[in-house]
Amino acid sequence: MSIYLDNAATVPLVEPAINALTAQMRKVGNASSLHSDGRAIRKDVEDARLALSQVIDCEASEIIFTGSGTEADNLAVKGFFWKAVSADPGKNIILTSPFEHHAIKDPIEWLVEHDGAKVVEIPVGEGGVVNLEFVQDFIKSNHDSIALITVMHSNNEIGTLQPIAEIVNFAGEIPVHTDAVQSFGKVDFSFAKLGVTAATISGHKIGAPLGIGALILKRGIDLTPVLHGGGQEREIRSGTLNAPAIVAFAAAAQFAAKYQGENKAQIEKLRDNASARILESIPGSAINGNSAAKLPGIINVAFEGTESEALLLLLDSVGISASAGSACSAGVSRPSHVLLALGRTEDQAMSALRFSIGSQTTLSDIDRLIEVLPGVVEKARSAYQVKKGRA
């Protein structure tokens, strides 16, 4: 049995989601059809939408289901940008953080390359939080040129929570989007209280199936679509509604909400236990992103004089699943842009591992990690020396 410490990548499906999914998969009907079979599916979908909206603290009609978190992020970035510039070509600035997930970062880069967008990145302190002063000043002097502000709710690699409500306060009329994929279901998240214009969530991070996400978009806000077609979701997103995944998403969200407090306390305890023991047992290790407000389950550690890909190989060989930063399409590891944004050097950014703890993680999992980690790091350090010796 492997020890799964990669819960920020995905988590096991929860029982209520499996039950909802399998029951729905036995039903026939397209939610857009007007006949009784179609109406029955539509009712299931809309019941699920309502249930999910209660967890998110938004109106049911504010949920736009998508095929993934990535799709919702693309819809937000491109949709807000295209809408803004079509009304006023001078409104072409996207204000964002330098450590967004690639599902935000890459569509922005695409708009810069192809559609005349200008990107402005908010500096990030060593602790892993965006600089609010910069946000305030920048908005003050560029208010009329900003198409969109998009800053993630919590960082997926280092777990630091971002001051989204404060950003919303500075933003005024400027739309604010937040990628809340890592936060939703793990920490308190209320769409209404946060006041953002839009937020992205994803099913499989909270025990729902893969292939379902949502853009939560304030009522009355229109976006230029990315997918054109039947217009099923408020004419903003087209595609037949994925009823089984939607009902399972709602079931998983309710389940996550019910146990959120309990899980959070347990996961935080394991995280703090693991962090302390890693730092104690491995000289030359340091936590990345040490701000106070963090997700409960993410530990990002730099192991001086190693390469994360060697660490991963060695951990995998003893049955421990963890993660490094981001990987490019061919799978070649590159320094994490998140860690570079914190001011780490390329070598430091290549030497980090992310352990992400989930509700199924136990203290004996952490014990096992602490047992093998010193040997793994030592071996990775000798491999690093070999490589440096060749260079």
Next chain:
Amino acid sequence: MKIIAAMSGGVDSAVAAARMVDAGHEVTGVHLALSSNPQKYRSGARGCCTIEDSHDARRAADVIGIPFYIWDMADEFHDGVVENFMAEYAVGRTPNPCLRCNEKIKFAAVMERAKALGFDGVATGHYAQMRETELGRVMYRAVDPGKDQSYVLAVLNTDQLAGAHFPLGDIVKDDVRKEAKARGLYVANKPDSHDICFVPSGDNAGWLRDRLGSDVGPIVDEDGKKLGEHKGAYTYTIGQRKGLGITVPAAGGEPRYVLKIEPKTNTVVVGNHDSLAVSGIVGERAIWCGPVPAESTEYRGFAQIRAHGAPLACNYSHDGGNITVALDEPIYGLATGQGLVIYDGDRVVGSATVCATE
């Protein structure tokens, strides 16, 4: 043993990895990313550097049931192989980058990294045989003469060979494909790769011209008489006959061949076929794949000068650094920079880089 199987995404390395697992080893698949931008060196699915190839390799590893990683060796490959390729051409030599890659990357950078991580050796899909004999662990040609790759492996010294595993040495290519199919490896029918993996178009001359320039210079005969102009000396090969564009006919109407490339003066020297004849070869930077033959002693053996060239009967000797070969029959057209590999029957004795011919 704990073994790294280098997996290119092709059928050979996939079957090699599977055979290592069958032999009871603990195998981890590794795909080498040799270009930091995978589409830069090569497009299409013909080589070993595309995203599709790394996916093919990953899929094969999953089918075999072994862990799989991509190791970024782009810097090492560029410095050790690509730069060397250009530098050799720039001094008028004709290098073989596959030899260089085996020597500097697969059985050096990869082997060292593997060992540091606790592995015992590296397996590849090369066609060659390692045998334990009274001479020690030595390399022999593969049983499939059409696929034998011992030539490109002859740059490995005994230390490197000690950790090298070639599980395909005893099988012919057709059977490798059948075996791949039987194992459920869908790369079974993937075409063989040819050409130089970092030259996307297969157009070596164009690739070199882009990087080393294409200054026009003289084409002269053996007496130094100018016969025409060339479009960049680097793009000619010793023995080349076509595409010289010489309008002055030779006495007797014989065709002319490239005899020599002189990059310093940017001159291409041409002459008749007989002038290409080589019966003596000197190779520098000798590497021994087994016991080192006694110095200054004449041995009988075979020399091979191309990856799929014929073995040429010869006498050879060495002085510690250089290998000197006297061929029984002359050959025509041998460029400096090519690999000279010495065989004793089917056993690989060693290799050197051709530095002089007569």
